[in-house]
Amino acid sequence: MEFEDEVMHKLGRLEQGMEDLKKLLLDNGTPGFISQTRNRLTALELQDYRRTWIERMITGTVAIVASALTTLGIRWVGHS
DSSP states (O other), X not given: OHHHHHHHHHHHXXXXXXXXXXXXHSOSSSOOHHXXXXXXXXXXXXXXXXXXXXXXXXXXXXXXXXXXXXXXXXXXXXXX
């Protein structure tokens, strides 16, 4: 009888732990772990998109300036 009581007690604790985990992971009216993680990931993706866009603009500008300077440099050398 004592063994059965111990097993039932442990099973009850396990069920409670599973319910607590379920509440933590799922969104039950309050932000759960998954929804918070999803929101953070969305914010990071947006930040990464902006950073990538800025890096492309800077890289493009540097390429245009380098090309223009190279072209002008060749002309200056050719006209000396």
